[in-house]
Amino acid sequence: MMKFNFKKSILKIPFFLILLFSIIIYSCRKGNKEPARLPAPLNDAKSWYESVYPANSGNSLQNQAAGKSRDLSQWIKPDWQHPVMYNRYGQSVIEMPVDPEAKFGSSYQLNKKRCNPAYSRSYYLLMTDGKKREAYILTIIADSAYINNDLSKLDHNTYRKHDPDFSGTILYFTPRGSYLGGYGYRNGQLMASGTEDTDTNKTPRVQNVNTGRLIANTVKQVCTDWYVVYYVDGVYQCDEYLTTTCVNVDDGNPSGSGGNTPPPPPPCPPGMHVGPPVTPPCIPLAVESVEGGNRLKTNYVPPPPPPGDGGMPPPTAQVCSVDPPRQPCPSAPDPCELLKKAKQKFATAFNTQRNADVLAKPGTNEYGSNLNLTSLSANTYMNTPITTNGTNSWMPNFTWNSTNGFSIGSVHRHQSAGPSPNDVFSLIDHLSNPDLVTSGASSIKFYRDNAYATIVSNTTTYTVTVSNWAILSQMFLDYNQDRNGYEEAFQNKATEYKNKMNLDEASATNKALMEIFSGAINLYKSPSNSTNYVITDIDKNGKLTITTCPDK
Amino acid sequence: MKKLLVIILLSTTGTITCKAQLIHRTEDVKLTLPNGTYKLTKQQVDALSGIKLFNKLNQPYYFPYNYKIGDIVIGLFNVNKDSMNNDLPREKRFQDEGYLFLKKYGNNSYKSEIKSLGKKQVLLISYTVHDTGYYHFFYQNESKTLSQAGEIKYPKTDEEKATALLNEILNSIRFIE
Numbered sequence: 001m002m003k004f005n006f007k008k009s010i011l012k013i014p015f016f017l018i019l020l021f022s023i024i025i026y027s028c029r030k031g032n033k034e035p036a037r038l039p040a041p042l043n044d045a046k047s048w049y050e051s052v053y054p055a056n057s058g059n060s061l062q063n064q065a066a067g068k069s070r071d072l073s074q075w076i077k078p079d080w081q082h083p084v085m086y087n088r089y090g091q092s093v094i095e096m097p098v099d100p101e102a103k104f105g106s107s108y109q110l111n112k113k114r115c116n117p118a119y120s121r122s123y124y125l126l127m128t129d130g131k132k133r134e135a136y137i138l139t140i141i142a143d144s145a146y147i148n149n150d151l152s153k154l155d156h157n158t159y160r161k162h163d164p165d166f167s168g169t170i171l172y173f174t175p176r177g178s179y180l181g182g183y184g185y186r187n188g189q190l191m192a193s194g195t196e197d198t199d200t201n202k203t204p205r206v207q208n209v210n211t212g213r214l215i216a217n218t219v220k221q222v223c224t225d226w227y228v229v230y231y232v233d234g235v236y237q238c239d240e241y242l243t244t245t246c247v248n249v250d251d252g253n254p255s256g257s258g259g260n261t262p263p264p265p266p267p268c269p270p271g272m273h274v275g276p277p278v279t280p281p282c283i284p285l286a287v288e289s290v291e292g293g294n295r296l297k298t299n300y301v302p303p304p305p306p307p308g309d310g311g312m313p314p315p316t317a318q319v320c321s322v323d324p325p326r327q328p329c330p331s332a333p334d335p336c337e338l339l340k341k342a343k344q345k346f347a348t349a350f351n352t353q354r355n356a357d358v359l360a361k362p363g364t365n366e367y368g369s370n371l372n373l374t375s376l377s378a379n380t381y382m383n384t385p386i387t388t389n390g391t392n393s394w395m396p397n398f399t400w401n402s403t404n405g406f407s408i409g410s411v412h413r414h415q416s417a418g419p420s421p422n423d424v425f426s427l428i429d430h431l432s433n434p435d436l437v438t439s440g441a442s443s444i445k446f447y448r449d450n451a452y453a454t455i456v457s458n459t460t461t462y463t464v465t466v467s468n469w470a471i472l473s474q475m476f477l478d479y480n481q482d483r484n485g486y487e488e489a490f491q492n493k494a495t496e497y498k499n500k501m502n503l504d505e506a507s508a509t510n511k512a513l514m515e516i517f518s519g520a521i522n523l524y525k526s527p528s529n530s531t532n533y534v535i536t537d538i539d540k541n542g543k544l545t546i547t548t549c550p551d552k
Numbered sequence: 553m554k555k556l557l558v559i560i561l562l563s564t565t566g567t568i569t570c571k572a573q574l575i576h577r578t579e580d581v582k583l584t585l586p587n588g589t590y591k592l593t594k595q596q597v598d599a600l601s602g603i604k605l606f607n608k609l610n611q612p613y614y615f616p617y618n619y620k621i622g623d624i625v626i627g628l629f630n631v632n633k634d635s636m637n638n639d640l641p642r643e644k645r646f647q648d649e650g651y652l653f654l655k656k657y658g659n660n661s662y663k664s665e666i667k668s669l670g671k672k673q674v675l676l677i678s679y680t681v682h683d684t685g686y687y688h689f690f691y692q693n694e695s696k697t698l699s700q701a702g703e704i705k706y707p708k709t710d711e712e713k714a715t716a717l718l719n720e721i722l723n724s725i726r727f728i729e
Binding site for chain 2: 392414484487
């Protein structure tokens with residue numbers, strides 16, 4: 001027979017009472033639908049989210065001004081009760097559906113065609129790398145062909161994973177509704193981005209490419225305007241223009257794509273791009289002609305590499321920015337204007353006569369003459385002598401005073417070669433002349449603005465002016481380390497061009513000179529006894545170029 | 553024993569082959585370079601001490617064909633067939649003018665002359681810069697339609713060797729006409 005133990009029974013009573021109270025409390029809480037206590041990481045994320053995106057009453061979606069991004073944080077919020085937490089790309093991710101209370105729906109509209117909002121799901125993504133938190137809204141819009149009347153397939157696609165045959169578009173937004181970019185999928189493969197068209201005309205366009213002469217007349221560009229459309233309980237509320245994408249089509253068929261899914265919109269709205277602003281190169285004065293005229297851009301944007309883990313590409317947290325407009329190049333004055341101005345000093349009647357006189361000297365020795373202005377305010381020259389140094393090279397006799405004149409230039413004779421490095425560096429050598437140095441900054445500036453060296457040969461007159469004193473000064477330091485070596489290297493190079501390229505002496509030396517000094521000097525040349533100067537330079541391929549100015 | 557003999561024979565043959573004179577041959581010319589001369593690769597040419605300041609130019613200065621023997625470097629152009637480069641007096645004027653700078657800086661080493669070697673002519677230029685001697689030669693065929701130009705660059709201490717080398721090269725030039 002079983003024996004009743006009173007002591008044990010008494011001890012069991014509190015246990016039953018506690019159990020009873022617990023059941024009652026739990027039942028009451030369940031009945032009041034109070035949210036369950038969130039795990040610590042989720043609680044922290046919620047606190048952060050609500051502080052960054054506080055809900056303000058009276059700022060509902062419908063009350064917000066049109067033309068700006070709708071602040072979605074005032075309309076929807078994460079469903080904190082259904083989080084999925086995982087790590088991806090080194091970040092802790094909390095993925096949550098949109099709180100169903102808002103009965104929120106969104107999809108896109110392509111031109112005038114709205115996609116079925118039933119094929120769309122939106123998720124909140126809260127990400128942190130342990131230091132910084134970010135929140136995004138991911139909207140996944142599936143193609144009807146992919147859904148194929150089975151809406152449950154929508155649940156197969158989230159930030160973390162997608163079906164191997166998923167076809168559709170994913171769009172990223174900030175919680176305030178700013179569009180961050182999107183990606184397109186076809187049969188589970190990421191698609192190349194559509195070409196951005198910066199024209200903000202919101203009507204669909206078909207632009208015939210056949211405005212240029214050389215383009216096949218069957219190629220057209222078809223542009224698509226993208227809108228995000230918002231719904232409440234399946235009822236249209238408003239839409240918002242996102243961007244425009246364009247593709248080339250051949251005979252009405254999209255080239256290389258096909259199918260129903262259009263290319264995804266680029267990450268940034270028209271006229272903007274991801275990343276910090278980029279200062280475009282300035283607009284040069286002389287623009288190289290572009291064949292074909294109205295050609296369409298073919299800036300194909302390749303698809304991003306697939307994430308590799310079966311999930312969607314991450315949102316671009318970068319800021320979209322607008323580049324500053326292109327400005328005309330400030331440091332590229334019209335070379336013809338420069339020549340015209342310089343000729344006022346080096347192509348006067350006095351210069352022409354003096355050049356001829358130097359050239360007419362007998363023998364093969366170098367003859368030359370300083371070209372000294374009578375004053376800095378006049379454009380007349382002193383009658384300086386024509387001198388020679390015998391079989392040695394001619395040496396200028398620089399002066400900078402009112403008695404002997406102001407040597408802004410010189411002329412000397414060569415047999416066949418054009419100017420040498422020594423002729424160029426003599427211009428900067430004079431800057432150390434004591435008379436010029438003591439004459440003051442304005443005099444030095446006058447010299448820099450007007451200095452020239454003319455070299456005459458039987459066929460050609462060359463005049464060198466300085467276009468960039470800073471560069472030339474740097475080169476002068478090198479030259480002074482080894483003048484013999486510098487000149488020897490120049491002569492060797494000219495000899496090489498003469499032998500290898502069968503250039504005449506003038507062309508060979510001009511080419512070697514401009515390879516060294518292009519960007520630092522201007523090299524003008526004219527037929528002997530003429531002032532019809534042309535500009536000589538060298539192009540990026542190392543070929544000598546000649547520019548003839550309208551007013552020679 | 554037989555194997556040893558074969559090895560010795562092969563080694564001797566190899567040594568003789570390596571020491572043999574080097575023939576420089578193009579479709580227009582053939583000349584003999586002395587024993588011990590070897591051809592330089594582009595990398596070896598680039599590594600030669602040159603003028604640092606010349607880097608401003610798009611391409612370094614080098615000949616299409618470059619050889620070295622001891623410390624002496626030989627550079628050869630392709631044979632010139634054009635009239636401009638076959639006018640030796642004109643070439644002399646160009647070079648004389650181009651090297652006037654040497655005198656300007658007190659260097660009187662520059663010499664140039666057009667010499668006759670039998671029925672052929674050669675423009676010979678020599679000068680010294682920084683203890684390095686240079687011979688430039690422009691050797692022309694009898695009918696003055698072809699010329700072989702080149703350079704011999706040598707340490708000043710090797711002047712005698714360089715002069716002998718110049719003579720050897722000039723005497724061996726055979727144009728293929």
